Amino acid sequence: MNCLIVDDNKIARTTLKQLASQVSDLEVVGEASGALEASNLLRHRPVDLLLLDIEMEDMTGLELTRLLGERRPVIIFISAKKEYAIEAFELNVADYITKPVQPVRFLQAIDRAREIIASNQEQVNIQQDAFLFIRDSNVVKRLGFDEILYAEAMGDYVKLHTTQKFYAVHCPLKAVEERLPAQQFIRVHRSYVVAVDKIDSVEQGTLIIGRKPVPVADAYRAALNKRLNVL
Structure with missing residues (x-):
């Protein structure tokens, strides 16, 4: 587990580095004295964990958390003030520690972060599966994502078209779309994901696609063009 320490107080950063050095699986790979500096560092070197102060001159830790969005590291807020705790937890951070940081409290927060990171990694591994299982008549069949040309909604069913045939599964198109990897598939119509x-x-x-015409609805055209990166 690697982490970045972000605090505008040098003594606070030193204290956190000393505490982190007592955790065998935690490595401090950098430190920043402000949120903007931290944001720039994260562009070049993503980390698993942010030990993040809140009140800083250039940008607050809360603002940085929102700026980083969904792909942010796991965050532990470390602040001298208690009044930001509710707002911080609304951002789904791992923990909120008040200064001065007590070693036992620090270790508790690291344990929470470790559990979240492990859970996130497990979810990534699940999503990296290159197939899904479908029921074809009375047989459960493995269908590779790379076999699927497009999915077509047909009433209560979805037809998964491949080069050879199609498979009809009894579920809404939304459920199929959620199972397909977003980096490979895109919705182009209320009834089609390709x-x-x-x-x-x-x-x-x-x-x-596969010599077959598929309609593109106006509502999805801009997203499709952006995704295709048309020259």
Whole structure:
């Protein structure tokens, strides 16, 4: 587990480094005296954990947390003030420690962060599966994501089209979309989700995929063009 310490007080940073050095699986890979400096560091070297102060001159720790968005590291706030705690926990941080930091309290917070990081990694591993299981008649079949050309909503069913055939599964298109990896698939119509790398061409509101036309709704066209990175 590696971490970045962000605090505008040098003594506070030194204290946190000393505490972190007592945790065998925690490595301090950097420190920053402000939120903007931390943001720049994270662009070049992502970390697992942020030990983050709140009141800083350039930007607060709360503002930095919002700026980093969903892909932010796990965060432990460390502040001299208690009044930010409710707002901090609304941002789904791992913990909130008040200064002066007590060693036992620090270790408790690190334990929470470690559990969250392990849980996140487990979820990533699940998402890295390259297939899903579907029921084909009375047989459960493994269908690779790279086999799917597109998914088409048909009433209470979804047809998963491949180059050879299609499979009909009894569920809404939204449920299928959530199971398909977002880096490979995109919704182009309320009734269609397509594999981006299987698109052959797009013309006049219709794309061709596997020699079959698929409509592109106006509401999804801008997102599709952005995703295709058209020159």
